[in-house]
Amino acid sequence: MGVSVKQMALIVATLGVLSFIFGVIAENKKPASGTVITVKDVVICKYPSDPTVALGYLSFAFLVLCTVAGYWSLFYPYKGRSIPQSAFFHNTSFVVFFNIALFIGGLAAALLLWPTITEQLHQAHNVHKNLSYQCPTAKTGLLGGGAFLSLDSALFWLVALMLADNTREDFFDEFDGPRKDGDPGQVLTNEYEADVHMKGVA
DSSP states (O other): OOOOHHHHHHHHHHHHHHHHHHHHHHHHHSOSBOEEEEETTEEEEEOOOOSHHHHHHHHHHHHHHHHHHHHHHHHOOGGGOOOOHHHHTTOHHHHHHHHHHHHHHHHHHHHHHHHHHHHHHHHHOOEESOTTOOOBOSOTTHHHHHHHHHHHHHHHHHHHHHHHHHHHHHHHHHTOSOOOSSOHHHHHHHHHHHHHHHHHHO
16 A cells, blocks of 8 residues: 555654754754863863764754655655656746755755764864863754754655645646556656657647
């Protein structure tokens, strides 16, 4: 039994919200700085135990899943009926929201990964020869910004899904009628391609 548009929308929204929640918690749990301990000619940074790195990676993982689910939901053959992808990209609004969702998702991934990896490196390499080193942590605000962009990305995928569903309905309305034996999605695809070709020739 296949999934419905509503179920796919719920999956995308849930993954986006989870990415947002983990990102916000990671931002709130991140310490402002580590404790400076001077031993002979080196500075040892002692950072408090916190889940920032783990939460940052979890937020990124759910963002990736949200992006994959969002992309897959647009072209999934609901009720076993598929249409050519070119039909979606004839819709200007769909193209706009599709590209915005991809762009914001990529920006969110960068904002989540950058401070998470930086924080992990700070904790792993905590011995420094520079005696004036202040034991900083990752830049504040990046994880929170990435979390909000993750949520925005999910919202844009949902809008794109709504536009894709409208395009799918218009497509089937245009080619509504008795079908030949065989895969209805393939029949519609062949008819659509023939129609586009004839229009191009004309």
